[in-house]
Amino acid sequence: MRSLPKPIAAFYDVFDLCMEGVGRAVLKKNYEDIRGDLYKDASDYDVLAAQGDLWKIVPNNQLKDDVVVGNVTKKQLRGLYSNYMVAEGKPGRAIYDGLMASAPLEMCPYCGVGRVSTLDHYLPKAKFPRLSIVVENLIPACKDCNMGTKGTAVAVNAESQPIHPYYEGVDFNSAQWLFCDVLQTSPATIIYYANPPVSWSPVDRKRVGAHLKSFDLSARFSFQAAEELSHVRQTFIQYYRNSPSNERRDYLVQLETAEYALRPNSWKRAMYQALSNSQWYCDGGYQ
Ligand SMILES: [Zn+2]
Incomplete structure (x- = not known):
C-alpha cells in the first residue's frame, strides 16, 4: 500500500480536453449540457473521499442504453x-498518460508489488458512470489489482472500503498493520x-483487512515472499552456515530495518x- 499525490487537474479542464475529441455534434452537445452536473459529482466525490465516505455514493444499476x-x-x-x-x-489521452506516469517506479499503489499497466476506477465505472473521467477516481494500478474483486464489488459500508491512495495512503502508513507468521515447513511458508494498532478506530482497523482481501494481497505477498526466501536461504548457506x-x-534485523525506513507496511519488512x-x-529452519 503506497500513497500517491492527488492529481491537480481541474475537472473542467479534463472535461473540456475530452470534449475536443468528440466528433459528432449532437453527442457533443448532449455532453456539454451535463457539464455542470458532472462537475457537481466530481466535487462531491472529493469531499466524501476526504472523509472516507465514498461508500455513501449510490451505485447505478441501470442498463447501458438507459x-x-x-x-x-x-x-x-x-x-x-x-x-x-x-x-x-485523442486530446484527452494526455490526462490518461499523465496519471499513468504519476506512480513512482511504475509501482502499483494498491499492492506495492505489481507494475502499473492501467488506470483503475476506484469506484468502478460500471456502477458509477458519472465518475468515469473524474481524475481523483482514477488510480494507476497493476493488472492484478485492477482485475481483483474490487473491480466489480461495491463497498456497502465504511469498513469494507479499500484504502484510497490519493486520500488515505499516508494515514494508513503511520503505523505498522501488516504482519506475518512463519510456518515451520520446508521451505518455510510466510502467511500474511x-x-x-488498537488505537485506531474500529472502522480503520477493519479497512486494512478489507484492503488485503480486495486485492488478494495475502496470497500475492506469500508468493513474493517464497521467492525472497530462496535468496535468504542461499545467503545463509553460502556465508552463515557455520555462524551462531x-x-x-x-542479518535479518538489518534487512528489516532498511525496509522499515522505506515503508512500514511492505511485505518485505513484515x-x-x-x-x-x-x-x-x-536455528536452521532456513535450510
Ligand atoms: Zn497492484
Whole structure:
C-alpha cells in the first residue's frame, strides 16, 4: 500500500480536453449540457473521499442504453473515458498518460508489488458512470489489482472500503498493520495478515483487512515472499552456515530495518521481521 499525490487537474479542464475529441455534434452537445452536473459529482466525490465516505455514493444499476443524466446514456458516460480519454490520438489521452506516469517506479499503489499497466476506477465505472473521467477516481494500478474483486464489488459500508491512495495512503502508513507468521515447513511458508494498532478506530482497523482481501494481497505477498526466501536461504548457506543463529538473526534485523525506513507496511519488512523473530528459522529452519 503506497500513497500517491492527488492529481491537480481541474475537472473542467479534463472535461473540456475530452470534449475536443468528440466528433459528432449532437453527442457533443448532449455532453456539454451535463457539464455542470458532472462537475457537481466530481466535487462531491472529493469531499466524501476526504472523509472516507465514498461508500455513501449510490451505485447505478441501470442498463447501458438507459439515460442517466440529461440526454446521456450510461454507455455514453462510460464512453467519456474509453473513447475520449483512453483512445490513442485523442486530446484527452494526455490526462490518461499523465496519471499513468504519476506512480513512482511504475509501482502499483494498491499492492506495492505489481507494475502499473492501467488506470483503475476506484469506484468502478460500471456502477458509477458519472465518475468515469473524474481524475481523483482514477488510480494507476497493476493488472492484478485492477482485475481483483474490487473491480466489480461495491463497498456497502465504511469498513469494507479499500484504502484510497490519493486520500488515505499516508494515514494508513503511520503505523505498522501488516504482519506475518512463519510456518515451520520446508521451505518455510510466510502467511500474511492485518493487525492494526488498537488505537485506531474500529472502522480503520477493519479497512486494512478489507484492503488485503480486495486485492488478494495475502496470497500475492506469500508468493513474493517464497521467492525472497530462496535468496535468504542461499545467503545463509553460502556465508552463515557455520555462524551462531544470532548472527543470522542480526542479518535479518538489518534487512528489516532498511525496509522499515522505506515503508512500514511492505511485505518485505513484515517478512524479515517475522523471520528474525523465529528461533526455529534462525536455528536452521532456513535450510
Ligand atoms: Zn497492484
